[in-house]
Structures are given as C-alpha cells and as structure tokens.
Amino acid sequence: MHIEFDNAFLRELPGDPEAGPRVRQVEGAAWSAVAPTPVAAPRLLAGSAEAAALVGLDTAAFDAPEFARVFAGNALLPGMQPWAANYGGHQFGSWAGQLGDGRAISLGEALGPGGGRWEMQLKGAGKTPYSRFADGRAVLRSSIREFLCSEAMHHLGVPTTRALSLVGTGEPVVRDMFYDGHPQAEPGAVVCRMAPTFLRFGSWQLPASRGDTALLRGLADYTLRHHFPELAGQGAAGDAEWFAQVCERTAWMVAGWMRVGFVHGVMNTDNMSILGLTIDYGPYGWVEDYDPDWTPNTTDAQGRRYRFGTQPQVAYWNLTRLAQALAPLFADVAPLEAGLARFGQAWDRAQRDMVARKLGLAQCTDQDLRLFAELQALLHEGQLDMTLFFRRLADADTAADAAVDPSRFGEAFYEPAARAAVEAPLRDWLARRLARLADDPLDAVARRERMRLANPCYVPRNWLVQEAIDRAAQGDPDGVSELLEVMRRPYEEQPGRESHARRRPEWARDRAGCSMLSCSS
Ligand code: AMP
Ligand code: MG
Numbered sequence: 230m231h232i233e234f235d236n237a238f239l240r241e242l243p244g245d246p247e248a249g250p251r252v253r254q255v256e257g258a259a260w261s262a263v264a265p266t267p268v269a270a271p272r273l274l275a276g277s278a279e280a281a282a283l284v285g286l287d288t289a290a291f292d293a294p295e296f297a298r299v300f301a302g303n304a305l306l307p308g309m310q311p312w313a314a315n316y317g318g319h320q321f322g323s324w325a326g327q328l329g330d331g332r333a334i335s336l337g338e339a340l341g342p343g344g345g346r347w348e349m350q351l352k353g354a355g356k357t358p359y360s361r362f363a364d365g366r367a368v369l370r371s372s373i374r375e376f377l378c379s380e381a382m383h384h385l386g387v388p389t390t391r392a393l394s395l396v397g398t399g400e401p402v403v404r405d406m407f408y409d410g411h412p413q414a415e416p417g418a419v420v421c422r423m424a425p426t427f428l429r430f431g432s433w434q435l436p437a438s439r440g441d442t443a444l445l446r447g448l449a450d451y452t453l454r455h456h457f458p459e460l461a462g463q464g465a466a467g468d469a470e471w472f473a474q475v476c477e478r479t480a481w482m483v484a485g486w487m488r489v490g491f492v493h494g495v496m497n498t499d500n501m502s503i504l505g506l507t508i509d510y511g512p513y514g515w516v517e518d519y520d521p522d523w524t525p526n527t528t529d530a531q532g533r534r535y536r537f538g539t540q541p542q543v544a545y546w547n548l549t550r551l552a553q554a555l556a557p558l559f560a561d562v563a564p565l566e567a568g569l570a571r572f573g574q575a576w577d578r579a580q581r582d583m584v585a586r587k588l589g590l591a592q593c594t595d596q597d598l599r600l601f602a603e604l605q606a607l608l609h610e611g612q613l614d615m616t617l618f619f620r621r622l623a624d625a626d627t628a629a630d631a632a633v634d635p636s637r638f639g640e641a642f643y644e645p646a647a648r649a650a651v652e653a654p655l656r657d658w659l660a661r662r663l664a665r666l667a668d669d670p671l672d673a674v675a676r677r678e679r680m681r682l683a684n685p686c687y688v689p690r691n692w693l694v695q696e697a698i699d700r701a702a703q704g705d706p707d708g709v710s711e712l713l714e715v716m717r718r719p720y721e722e723q724p725g726r727e728s729h730a731r732r733r734p735e736w737a738r739d740r741a742g743c744s745m746l747s748c749s750s
Contacts, residue, residue, distance in 0.1 A: 234308030234337035250356040265302025266355025270399025274706035284339040302354040313357035317435030318499025329359025371750030372418035375510040381716040387485035389507040390424040430551040431499035437554035469564035476572035478505025484579030490516035494526040512746035519608035586683035589676040611651035617641035623680035633659040685719040692737035
C-alpha cells in the first residue's frame with residue numbers, strides 16, 4: 230500500500246514545541262505532534278472504494294491486514310507525520326476558547342492521482358493535547374453514522390468531507406449516551422476521514438482571540454496558497470475575495486442541506502469548514518415528517534438553536550464570527566461586510582435554484598418562492614414525509630387529472646388526522662402548480678428528469694442507519710456496506726431496495742439513535 234504524502238500544513242505553519250498528548254493550552258501554534266494510541270484488535274468493518282481512489286488506492290488495499298492497522302492508528306505509512314490541529318469555537322452561541330482536535334489525529338496530506346490534496350484524519354484515535362477531560366475515543370454507533378453519512382452526502386451532491394474506512398478497535402469505550410447517569414461500555418471504532426483541509430472557522434477564531442495576528446496571517450496564507458490558489462499573492466483584494474467565496478460556498482452547502490432534508494445538529498463555529506464542506510457528523514438527522522423546527526440533537530432540545538429551518542441564519546451568524554476573527558487582517562471592515570453580503574446573494578441564487586429543481590421549473594420567480602413557502606407550510610401541517618413527497622411529485626403525470634389528487638402521496642402521510650386536514654388545501658396547491666407549469670418551457674420528460682435529480686429517492690434515514698448500527702453491535706458489520714451501496718445511487722430507484730425508501734416505521738418514532746441523538750459519541 231503506497232500513498233504519496235506532502236505535509237505542507239506542518240511544514241508551512243508553526244507547531245507546538247512540545248510533542249505528545251499532555252493536555253495543555255497551546256499558543257502560537259497551529260498544530261501539535263501527537264501519535265495515535267494503538268488499539269487492541271483492529272478490524273476493517275467497511276471501506277469506501279470512491280474515497281480510496283482519491284488517494285490512489287484500489288479496494289484490494291482493504292484486504293491487507295496492514296490497512297486495518299494503519300487506519301486504526303497502530304502503524305504509520307512512510308510519509309505520515311501525525312498531528313492534532315489547534316482551534317477554538319463558539320459552542321451554542323458562547324465563546325468556548327481553545328478546543329482543538331481532541332480525538333482526531335491527522336496522518337498526512339495525501340497527493341491524489343487526480344491532483345487533489347487530501348488530508349487523511351483518524352477520528353477516535355486516542356488522546357491529544359486538546360482532549361481536555363475526555364478519552365480521545367469514538368464509539369461504533371457514531372463512527373458508523375459519520376462514515377455512512379459522509380459518503381452518502383457526497384453521492385447526494387452536497388459538499389462534504391469524505392470517509393475512507395471504518396475500523397473496529399476491539400476495545401470498549403464508556404459513554405453516558407443521554408448524560409443521565411447511565412454510563413455504559415460500548416464497542417469503539419476509528420473512522421478515517423478525508424478533506425483537502427479540515428481547517429474551520431474556529432482555526433482563525435482562536436489566534437484572533439489571543440491577538441496572534443502572525444498566526445492568523447499564516448493560516449490565511451496557507452489556505453490561499455493550497456486551497457484558493459487563484460487568489461494567492463494578490464494582497465488585500467485576494468483576502469477579500471477569499472472571505473466572500475467562503476461565504477458563498479457556505480450558502481450553497483446549506484442550500485444542499487435544505488434540499489435533501491439534512492439537519493447538521495451542531496453548527497458550532499468549530500464545526501464549520503473553511504472550504505464550505507459539511508464537517509463533523511455528530512447528532513445530525515434527516516427530516517422525515519416535515520418540520521422546520523425539528524432538531525435531532527437532544528443536547529439542543531431546549532433552545533433548538535440548530536433546528537432544520539434556521540440553518541441558513543445560523544450559517545450567516547457563524548460567518549459574522551469568522552469575519553470578526555479575520556478583521557485584524559483587513560485595513561477596514563468594508564471588504565468583510567461586502568463578503569457577508571455575498572452570502573445573501575448566493576443564498577438567494579441557491580434557494581431559487583433549489584426551488585426550481587425541486588418543483589421542476591426552468592426558472593424560479595418571486596411568485597414561485599411564495600408557492601414553495603406555501604407548500605412547506607402544508608408539508609408541515611400535514612406531517613408529510615419530505616423525501617417521499619417530492620419524489621412522488623416528480624413522478625406525477627402532469628397531463629392527467631390524477632396530478633392534483635393528494636392520494637398519490639398516501640404513503641408519505643404519517644397521521645390520518647393531519648392528512649385529512651391538508652387534503653383540500655393540498656389539492657388546491659397542486660392545481661396552482663399545474664397552472665404554473667403551463668408557463669414553463671420544460672417538456673414533461675425534461676421536467677421529470679430535473680426533479681428526479683434534485684429529489685432523492687434514498688437518504689440515509691436515521692432508522693436505516695440505526696438498523697446498520699444494531700446489526701454491527703451484534704457482530705455483523707455488513708449492514709453498513711449494504712446501506713452505503715444503496716446510497717451510491719440515491720436518485721435512482723433500485724429494485725429490491727424499496728424498504729430503504731419507506732417512511733419511518735412506528736418503532737423508530739421515539740427511539741434513541743433514530744429521532745433522539747446527543748453529542749455523546
Ligand atoms: P464536537 O462536538 O464533536 O465538535 O466536539 C467538540 C470538541 O470536543 C472538539 O474539540 C472535540 O475534539 C472534543 N471532543 C469531543 N469528544 C471527545 C472525546 N471523546 N475525546 C476528546 N475530545 C473530544
Ligand atoms: Mg467538532
């Protein structure tokens with residue numbers, strides 16, 4: 230197994246003079262050298278062929294015992310130089326100071342055959358200087374969730390970090406899942422995830438909070454050089470355009486979440502990628518019965534700061550925190566304000582693009598935005614399954630009377646009473662949409678195709694992932710690969726996989742892991 234590494238992050242940015250995992254405040258450094266802590270019995274549970282290809286590996290590599298050892302943290306390949314990154318963040322709206330990679334350890338920056346740079350990072354690989362009071366480990370259930378959702382999001386076409394492998398450690402990890410005084414031993418695992426860089430908004434916030442403008446500058450230069458090369462070396466204009474592009478990418482990422490019904494669950498600024506990638510899959514969830522106020526994260530149940538419908542606003546708030554951190558690099562705030570305005574413009578474009586594609590229109594007018602908002606209110610009131618509804622809408626024959634018949638959405642309803650309440654207004658809405666289509670240039674075939682490519686048939690519904698977790702906990706990890714296989718083609722009906730496109734079964738309504746998740750992972 231050979232991977233080419235070029236560890237520019239370590240070479241170009243200042244490191245902590247002390248190595249090893251002693252917990253400490255680390256000033257003036259972007260990273261600390263620290264080795265993964267070996268585990269008892271590494272075993273590969275699942276791998277992603279597509280992610281492997283990005284770093285020049287084929288799936289034959291998965292079968293080598295060396296693969297499980299390396300991606301459990303028990304061995305290093307030539308060129309790997311493990312480190313933990315230093316960063317801070319706002320958690321649930323409050324500044325939390327230094328956080329850092331408490332259980333993530335990067336192994337190196339791989340140079341992929343396609344010219345890409347891929348930071349390879351183990352999550353759950355043991356203690357680092359940033360582990361604070363915790364153990365540096367990850368449980369199998371959350372590792373399965375991160376592995377599956379990273380790859381599913383990629384196949385859904387939403388910008389995301391990737392996942393190469395899921396390795397069982399053969400060691401227990403103790404967690405109090407709902408912080409209610411019931412700690413339990415659970416199986417442990419390590420995920421290897423990949424991104425061009427894992428730098429986050431919090432990477433800049435920490436040096437800014439300490440008045441360390443040199444490190445702030447260094448981080449920006451590294452990022453421009455390697456990840457926004459067309460903007461590097463252009464001084465203030467390049468910096469301004471960089472921030473604006475971060476704002477735009479973030480807007481498009483969140484629009485992707487809104488399109489497929491993804492709720493991140495913990496949009497703290499340490500979980501916001503500088504590349505506009507979905508990062509840090511924790512207590513995330515998928516909207517089933519449509520509800521803009523829903524959050525899967527029980528740790529956030531009180532304030533519901535990170536509920537589905539407010540994700541765009543939260544993203545904007547997070548960008549204002551990043552702007553504040555970057556302010557020392559700018560002579561005045563005008564370029565940062567201009568960058569933030571680009572978020573609003575990009576969001577408007579992204580939202581119109583989403584509405585047009587979800588409803589099957591060539592263009593989205595102001596009136597179409599209102600039509601969509603009315604539909605959202607109906608989906609909420611009728612407690613309709615978001616994924617099933619849009620998929621059925623895509624397949625509706627718009628030439629027939631049946632097009633305005635709400636019964637075609639029958640299986641998308643969860644509650645008979647809610648269904649009865651919205652049947653008449655839904656019929657009316659369908660009729661108005663049909664009338665709108667008469668003004669639209671797309672023909673029926675093109676419209677259906679456009680909608681089918683924007684409205685997935687399969688998303689990794691919380692309970693589907695939980696079924697894979699339950700099987701893995703019983704010693705059968707194959708459910709993970711089976712679900713990944715379905716998620717490889719989320720926009721295509723797959724014969725024999727109908728059960729993966731169903732609405733949530735009753736057993737999953739209030740079950741831990743399906744509708745209730747916490748930050749304990
Ligand atoms: P998260 O909520 O996963 O984004 O984590 C917030 C912070 O807590 C980050 O600095 C993590 O590295 C750290 N953290 C979370 N879980 C652990 C753990 N089991 N061991 C060490 N650090 C952790
Ligand atoms: Mg995090």
